[in-house]
Amino acid sequence: MTKRQSLMILSLVVPVVILMSLAGRHHLRQGSGVEITLPIAGYDPRDFLSGHYVTYKVDYGAAIPCQRSKKNEVWYVCLETKTATQKKPERCPQMIKGTCKAGTFTAGIERFYIPETKATFLDEKTRGGKASLVVTVDEEGNARVKDLLIEGRSWRENQ
Numbered sequence: 001m002t003k004r005q006s007l008m009i010l011s012l013v014v015p016v017v018i019l020m021s022l023a024g025r026h027h028l029r030q031g032s033g034v035e036i037t038l039p040i041a042g043y044d045p046r047d048f049l050s051g052h053y054v055t056y057k058v059d060y061g062a063a064i065p066c067q068r069s070k071k072n073e074v075w076y077v078c079l080e081t082k083t084a085t086q087k088k089p090e091r092c093p094q095m096i097k098g099t100c101k102a103g104t105f106t107a108g109i110e111r112f113y114i115p116e117t118k119a120t121f122l123d124e125k126t127r128g129g130k131a132s133l134v135v136t137v138d139e140e141g142n143a144r145v146k147d148l149l150i151e152g153r154s155w156r157e158n159q
Helices: 003-031 116-127
Strands: 034-043 051-058 074-078 083-085 095-101 104-106 111-113 131-137 143-150
Touching (some): 034 116, 034 143, 051 116, 051 131, 095 143, 116 131
Antiparallel strands (some): 034 131, 051 111, 074 083, 074 095, 095 104
């Protein structure tokens, strides 16, 4: 095999290996941590560049004073005590870390991509208050979306 052929094979294999490792890392992180179900209410915007997704407001059960907060301040919400603080809570097994942006608390779990064929159905259900979100949260408070539930069942099982 020539040097040129070796480089070509390497240039094809390396990106595939990197993408597989990133997908594996995401899958491992999503599967680890504490699983929490949170109620949501939302709407389905359509963006030509991003596709179909459900954007929703997560009900953390706590008042988070983002209106008074400076731009991009880190906040922790303890779901157990239903309190929000800027310091990481010491004895809170269920906490979510996020930031205040434009007067709203965001934890990076406020958007769920969906197939175009399910957009109308999921839009109606999330607007109707019949949806909840299953997230996994690690010990640092980083949350990742695991599933979207409609009337207690996975959105894939509904309709």
